Amino acid sequence: MMTDAPRSRGTRRQKEMRRQLRVTIPLAPHADAVPILEAALAPHLRRLPPSIALWQAITAHVRHRHTDYEAMLDDGYDRDAARFFCLDEMNEVLTGWGCPRQVTADEPEIAGDGSV
Template sequence: MARQDSGASGNRRERVAAALSRLAPRLPGFEAGAILERALKSPGLRGAAPETAARLALIAYARHVFTDYDALLAEGYDRDSARHFVLDDLDAVLAMWGAAPIPEADAATGPDESSGP
């Protein structure tokens, strides 16, 4: 039985990794590994479709690592405001990786990010 669980887990890993590769074709390997782990371990993403898990993990990772999002939260901004203020920087990182930008209407959505990068 453990073998089946391991196989199912491995299969999910492969599907999420493939989705991440399609979504961000220029994503460096070391970043891809961190994002993949986030997609697989985040409680809010475990049951999501591979494409959804990959996209949300990609956005959350880039937001935390490559923008001032966490600093804005520490200054007292609410999540929606902080996300609005970092949207251009976030979109620039996504573009660098070959990923689609975030529509303004979707900027305030996503998984709970209290766990950090």
């Protein structure tokens, strides 16, 4: 009788990212968690520790999908001002998702690709 070998559910990094995603934003809707995980696994974040890559992906997703950030940019706000003015909205979303961490105005940008 032949048995199937156990299947791996991704690389060690992918498994760690999924675990940290569940811990960091346990109440996030699946429709948000999937693109956040995909962004955290993007090649340009590969050299970052999983926790930092995931936080970058979470904050970028929330900023672009759940705040008025894009509208502020369209209205002529510079990037730093738009980021500052959407902090409260971001933190409301993160709190609703059960995130123990909040975004602060002095948080450094790490991703370096200009998209966050």
